[in-house]
Amino acid sequence: MGHRRTLGVDYDKPTSIVCVVGSELNVNLDRSAPPGSKFFSVKCTANVQYNISPPPAETSHLSPILLTGNSVLLISISHASQSEENEKLSVCYYGKNKEVLGTAILYLTAIEISLDVDADRDGIVEKNNPDKESWKWGPNGHGAILLVNCDSEKFYNKKPDCEEARISKVTDLKDMSLMVLRTRGPAQLPKGYKLTMHISQGDAEGVRVFRAESPDVVKNSLRKIFSAFVKDFPLVLSSEVLSKEVPYLGGSAEMNFYVEGLRFPDKDFDGLITISLSLLEPIREGIPETPIFTDKVVFRVSPWIMTPNTLQPVEVFVCSTSDNYQFLKGMRNLVTKSGSKLKICHEYMNRGDRWMQDELEFGYIDSPHHSFPVVLDSPRDGTLDDFPYDELLGPDFGYVTRVAHRKDVSSLDSFGNLEVSPPVTVNGKKYPLGRILIGVAFPTAMEGRNMTKVVQDFLWAQKVQEPVALFSDWLLVGHIDEFMSFVPAPDRKGFRLLLASPDVGYKIFRRLHNDGHGQAKMFDGLNDEKPVTVDEILSDENLRAENNYVQSCIDWNRDVLKRELGLDDDDIIDLPVLFKMKWLNRVVAYYPDMVNMIVLGKNLGIPKPFGPKVNGRCVLEAEMCSLMEALGLNCTFIDDFATYHKLLGEVHCGSNVRRKPFDFKWWNLEL
Template sequence: MIHPRTLRVDYSKTTSVVCVVGSELNVNINRSAPPSSKFFSVKCSSTVQYSISPPPHTTSHLSPIPLNGNSVLLISMSHASESENDSKLSLQYYGESKEVLGRALLHLTAVELSLDVDADRDGVVEKNNPNKGYWKWGPDGHGAILLVNCDSEWTYFKKPDSDHNTVSKVSDLKDMSVMVLRTRGPAKLPKGYKLTMHISQGDAESVRVFRARSSEVGSNAMSGNVLYNFFVRDYPLVLSREVLSQEVPYTGGVAEMNFYVEGLKFPDKDFDGLISINLSLLEPISEGLPETPIFTDKVVFRVAPWIMTPNTLQPVEVFVCSTSDNYQFLKGMKHIVSKSGLKLKICNEYMNRGDRWMQDELEFGYIDSPHQSFPVVLDSPRDGDLMDFPYNELLGPDFGYVTRVPQRTDVSSLDSFGNLEVSPPVTVNGKNYPLGRIIIGVAFPTAIKGRNMTKVVQDFLWAQKVQEPIALFSDWLLVGHVDEFMTFVPAPDRKGFRLLLASPDAGYKLFRGLQNDGHGQAKLFEGLKDEEPITVDEILSHDDLQAENNYVQSCIDWNRDVLKRELGLVDEDIIDLPILFKLVEDTKALYRAVAFFPDMVNMIVLGKNLGIPKPFGPKVDGCCALEAEMCSLMEGLGLSCTFIDDFASYHKRLGEVHCGSNVRREPFDFKWWNQEM
């Protein structure tokens, strides 16, 4: 890529000029000529290349050439200089009679300058990629990637590394993107010339740049023993909120200097994720006057988005709380986690302080780049008694943390992350979503007293861009979470998954079938302490309950249509689960729905193993009819059902298995930057 630069010269004067290899100096010959000049000639060292535009008729530029009002001298140098001013070019002017009127002499020093990044996203900082200054999505895209440095290298007195103003451990450098300044030229620049690196005020809020005090080769900078050093003193801060521009060393000869670029902010409503860093070569004009830029190189980074992981990805570890009353729940969870060959992390009561809703407090995701990837927990604004768990227990080396803090008056039950899910990858009307789509629950548009997920969280989710959110109607529920009526499970066919929806219609169909087969006196909740059993006949005779479930079914059907449209699904991709609801009065004297018996859709998905709330349904021949129906529906997909007793410790508190657990999963194999936008 040619970088043209207009150069003014003075006749009867010698001018020292720095020429950057790959740039072109443009001299308006007429503008610099003495008065009455009619002709000119050019002479130069063999290291200098030049041409004249428009081209003169003569083949020799040593003889006087007629001076055209538009004559431009185009000067370039293809190799770096060995020493200062080692190349020369003279421009001689003549009058009407070919008498010499003046002579301009240029002493030229050529340097190679390149600010380089991993613009082709292969993990290597290549030299002078022509696309390094632009971002483009897709497999044939370009532009470097930057991680938010939101993990913590410290175990005690920890805070995210991006909150530190220094590089305190060299291991922290692996979370940053390498940027290399490559130079070639004489031992030093001519007097007064200098290199500066600079960023805009807006970008300075989102990025910070450190440099290696000693030269490092870019491709080897992060290898060897350097990562094992504990304390670091050789990585001074170059650019930050307080320092937008700073001179950087020119070391002479053939040199590479490594810089480490650190992301500070995720994309959000006020930040599109793009960051530009500039390198400029400044030329002195005169003592006391500012230098002027004669060459600028630019690189562009995009900050990696926070990415959620759907149920179809491989689980890594499971998180639950231990409380004084959830022994049966923990027993079931330990069984299914062990059966799945996973780790179980138990948050004990001294930490959870009785807050058992692990799903509601946090959501696991990750960030990814060609050089580094690590999990990042998104902390919800609900801030119950589990509020310290994500920061104190999860934040650490290669485990990041992010949150969005709204005004407390803006927070409702819909800000708990049982109300935040993500679909598996889908294609909708020809548009591919290889990382799936985020799903949140909100109020119906016409609701006067409706609750919504707070705006700062919604803005954050939308700004990540790669998992375009879908808003469902969940405010009809007392708790208001989408995981109360939907989830996804893996499948061996079709789209690779099934959408499971709670369905009162399916529940009534099942119970009517039991009644028709003579099992109307079979009881729900039989054997449960402090719970009144109810027969199938009694349920079917309860007209108000039927009306309430008709209302619930209409709400779920609304969401069913939205999900079919936004995820490109057909009815064959959806399985209806037999679940009944009832309406209760909330604190605002509004009637909202809760599950009538344990809500089987509110399950934990661990590969082919499903941990499902034990429904305590009517028994036929000693078997729970609801469990049998669930097994029949799931085992056809090769999935194994484990029923977990959460009745007293979760269901009675308006939650279920999914609400009380959380799963960290493997990241997608698909790289987000290859997504077509």
């Protein structure tokens, strides 16, 4: 029996009680007996079952049974009643000479109550799943799933639906999880009994519950649900209403409730929500009712999930500015080639802020019944700040942000400093959704910059893409996309990690010198940029020392990435990129940083490096093509020199990509 209830009976007068099918009533017979009682006997109607504990010695069922101090009557009913008090059980008490001292009579009304959710995660709300009261990860796990209702059904005067006071449109119900109250019993409950739904104060900030007002809405199709009116779905539970009576419909009935997530997992919220339903029994007027049966269900809020470069692109976002026409032309050609859509943020919206990657990160949330993209808005708050909310938030496109104190926000809070790996396996542990990567200060740094704590706490709390901290504070801008990227590959782990490598850059330049091309020039033909020969680069001892330092920083990260992503050296490709020291002993790319690319399937948009030419071809481009084409990838070089590189960014910094979600379902993760 799932629910047990201790019951007192009265031998002086009949007692009327309500019993829930599937639960058990425990009656201590000695405690309820008249003084001097030594024996008892039990009679009941056919639908009532009982057992006696401890079991009596074998005797005729008509013979009185010896009453002991721990004699307990265990009562259950197998079917719901069709009318009130239609079941009966009586206990007759006897004295030592087996004379009758009194009789306790129970009139029972049995009802079925089941609060149900999609506990087995198949998109169907099954009846009374035994695992509905808990959560378990994994393919054999259980527990219902809840989406944060962070999209907006409105196009004007919009805000996330979870911030609306009520359901604004009935179509909003698809973003919520269905919960069904199933009951069976008489036409009405006995006088004074009632059903209440309730949540704890701790869970109240994370959930709201609405119900379908009309039974017709409950029983009919989604099409009919969506043709109903908003008023047909009143609010039941919220942070202001922790407990509320819900109707008992009588007969065999179902009532639909729609559960709405309000917040993502975070440092102070593990993502678990419990909703309970209780049957309350009256005592007498002026005395509070007592719960005699409680059913509960558990939801876990879907985490926010990032998408790596290896997933298929859907939309590419870039800014249009007064000076980046040539860049946009190159991006249009690349996006057309990849079969994606290009979305341009015009100047009236970006107000001169071209760093689309830094302002936001695309992800998604998922459940068995629905999923949609969700943009994470960074705390950097440049003039592009309104774009994620004003232009992206909408029907089936969610929005989330984390607000930090302005004094805590640094360049490392821009989302060029937030990436995610493809799926990996590390020492036998699988990360089928990859691992989040962030850049921070070196562990020994006393005054280093770090990603703000509220963002880091948020990322860690999602659980499914366990973050890895890299060292990026050595860079002037401080973003990990300045020295690393991922591209798809047909072999090994399905991808390659690309790392910037000054050593590889110097190796190429030394080879050029040895082959007699020492006078070949970097930046040749660029306006407002002085050409520099290969020999001049090789003879610059300060530049070489600076790049030795850079290589040591990248190698430190290389070791972390190998360890935390389970990579071998064959999974890593080093790209020829040099850096130079700027302000505050931090570095920037010496020429356009080819690792800072956009990946659209097999098509790569790479910053044009303007390297030295041999036989009319840029040596750096040729090296890049050789490395990438071996993986079946196509290289497109985009001129971002004046409009991005000179402003300390590149192609990846100036673009962003929304991608298809993983096929893998996060709730199947083994944690």
